[in-house]
Amino acid sequence: QSELILQNLKEAVRQNGLQESVQVIRTGCFGFCEKGPVVKLIPDNTFYVQVTPEDADDIVNEHLIKGRKVERLLYVNPETNELILDSKHINFYKKQLRIALRNCGFINPENIDEYIARDGYIALGKALTEMTPEEVIKEIMDSGLRGRGGGGFPTGLKWQITRKVQAPQKYVVCNADEGDPGAFMDRSILEGDPHSIVEAMAINGYCTGASKGLVYIRAEYPLAVERLKIAIDQAKDYGFLGDNIFGTDFSFDIQIRYGAGAFVCGEETALIHSMEGLRGEATVKPPFPSESGYKGCPTNVNNVETYANIPVILLKGAKWFSSIGTEKSKGTKVFALAGKVNNVGLIEVPMGTTLREVIFGIGGGIKDGKKFKAVQTGGPSGGCLTEKHLDLPIDYDNLIAAGSMMGSGGMIVMDEDDCMVAMAKFYLDFTVEESCGKCAPCRIGNKRLHEMLQKITSGRGNIEDLDKLRNLAMVIKDTALCGLGQTSPNPVLSTMDNFYDEYLAHVDEQR
Numbered sequence: 001q002s003e004l005i006l007q008n009l010k011e012a013v014r015q016n017g018l019q020e021s022v023q024v025i026r027t028g029c030f031g032f033c034e035k036g037p038v039v040k041l042i043p044d045n046t047f048y049v050q051v052t053p054e055d056a057d058d059i060v061n062e063h064l065i066k067g068r069k070v071e072r073l074l075y076v077n078p079e080t081n082e083l084i085l086d087s088k089h090i091n092f093y094k095k096q097l098r099i100a101l102r103n104c105g106f107i108n109p110e111n112i113d114e115y116i117a118r119d120g121y122i123a124l125g126k127a128l129t130e131m132t133p134e135e136v137i138k139e140i141m142d143s144g145l146r147g148r149g150g151g152g153f154p155t156g157l158k159w160q161i162t163r164k165v166q167a168p169q170k171y172v173v174c175n176a177d178e179g180d181p182g183a184f185m186d187r188s189i190l191e192g193d194p195h196s197i198v199e200a201m202a203i204n205g206y207c208t209g210a211s212k213g214l215v216y217i218r219a220e221y222p223l224a225v226e227r228l229k230i231a232i233d234q235a236k237d238y239g240f241l242g243d244n245i246f247g248t249d250f251s252f253d254i255q256i257r258y259g260a261g262a263f264v265c266g267e268e269t270a271l272i273h274s275m276e277g278l279r280g281e282a283t284v285k286p287p288f289p290s291e292s293g294y295k296g297c298p299t300n301v302n303n304v305e306t307y308a309n310i311p312v313i314l315l316k317g318a319k320w321f322s323s324i325g326t327e328k329s330k331g332t333k334v335f336a337l338a339g340k341v342n343n344v345g346l347i348e349v350p351m352g353t354t355l356r357e358v359i360f361g362i363g364g365g366i367k368d369g370k371k372f373k374a375v376q377t378g379g380p381s382g383g384c385l386t387e388k389h390l391d392l393p394i395d396y397d398n399l400i401a402a403g404s405m406m407g408s409g410g411m412i413v414m415d416e417d418d419c420m421v422a423m424a425k426f427y428l429d430f431t432v433e434e435s436c437g438k439c440a441p442c443r444i445g446n447k448r449l450h451e452m453l454q455k456i457t458s459g460r461g462n463i464e465d466l467d468k469l470r471n472l473a474m475v476i477k478d479t480a481l482c483g484l485g486q487t488s489p490n491p492v493l494s495t496m497d498n499f500y501d502e503y504l505a506h507v508d509e510q511r
């Protein structure tokens with residue numbers, strides 16, 4: 001659909017002889033999935049939503065030639081019925097702060113000049129010519145940036161650990177595996193702003209002493225792969241990758257490695273195994289990848305969203321970045337807002353924004369006027385939070401204390417019609433399927449947990465099964481080898497904590 005809109009717009013511009021004055025460009029994602037496809041006209045910032053290929057003629061003839069807005073394509077405020085011209089006045093965007101997504105929807109990601117025009121590669125130049133690696137690392141540490149892939153480990157500290165290890169060869173890796181169903185944060189950044197990742201990886205290489213970068217990306221993301229390849233080639237042509245970058249003795253190159261979509265390969269040791277051509281299985285840490293990673297060399301792994309923040313931090317300073325967010329979680333977080341919410345899409349909010357603001361302010365509330373029941377944060381192994389958590393400021397620590405987690409940013413909203421026991425079983429289906437099978441608690445325990453849930457939901461369970469369910473979930477949480485297994489019981493435990501009456505109803509019905 002979008003491709004056809006693009007072609008029709010180009011054709012209408014050509015037919016009307018406007019090629020000299022009007023450029024039609026394809027950008028990355030605007031984030032407002034609910035109202036896509038979106039066409040934005042610059043410089044007046046008119047924001048047209050739910051555009052079809054047939055609308056292209058009207059956009060060109062009415063808007064560009066006659067100067068009249070195409071009203072039927074404008075966003076209508078659902079509360080006031082008022083037509084909104086500029087996206088900055090739409091609630092979905094008004095409450096967001098876009099740092100990692102700053103260029104998505106603004107630039108042509110296949111044109112390095114557009115990235116440069118928005119301060120691209122200045123941070124790399126600044127790091128290489130004005131700062132020592134230690135100074136850059138200190139800036140990242142002072143910013144308070146924590147890993148956006150889910151772990152929340154301080155990014156600067158990770159870089160410092162890798163820097164301190166002496167080795168002839170080191171690697172920096174970008175984790176673009178993004179295995180959470182329904183999550184597309186990393187994909188959108190790579191599709192909309194690939195140069196920010198290239199630039200940040202080079203900065204990381206300078207800081208850690210690595211001359212080689214590897215991007216581990218899902219092969220199911222063909223557009224992201226294509227744009228990343230274009231960005232790498234353009235960066236080489238412009239001298240931002242290769243030898244003697246910015247006239248210094250720093251050399252850095254990036255290669256792409258493809259993942260086959262296994263969820264466990266988002267875990268850094270499994271990811272490294274997969275890149276080495278081995279089975280994607282997690283290993284015990286230590287040693288950590290920063291000491292012994294890819295091919296036994298010190299390897300610094302960060303995820304896409306973490307990298308996307310790096311150039312801005314160097315340009316605007318640690319003080320600016322750390323002024324955003326909460327005491328222990330600085331900056332913003334990108335979420336893929338999905339489920340029974342009116343405005344499904346990709347959003348970025350300051351840490352500390354409440355779930356209520358996200359779901360009702362940005363998300364526009366629950367679909368079809370139904371009642372909010374729960375929100376699952378943190379992907380398939382996150383926890384389900386309820387109405388009592390709506391005013392909880394979102395940050396790493398608050399979500400864990402509430403029985404969930406940040407994860408990489410999946411956020412699925414449920415309404416009054418959703419059965420929470422069925423929901424827990426649904427998520428467990430996924431983790432059972434995705435377990436790498438290396439350790440018994442996850443390989444066998446989750447299967448048994450799943451069987452118990454099947455028994456309960458199919459009307460054969462009793463009250464004792466509920467105790468067994470909780471006990472086994474706790475054992476798996478405490479004994480599984482990697483993050484996948486340790487967090488996989490979260491949906492069961494959090495729904496038992498918050499919706500025990502629904503479990504009781506399932507076993508009561510059987511009596």
Ligand code: SF4
Nearest residue numbers: 437438439442482485
């Ligand atoms: Fe593999 Fe699961 Fe064990 Fe992780 S917890 S190592 S995914 S079996």
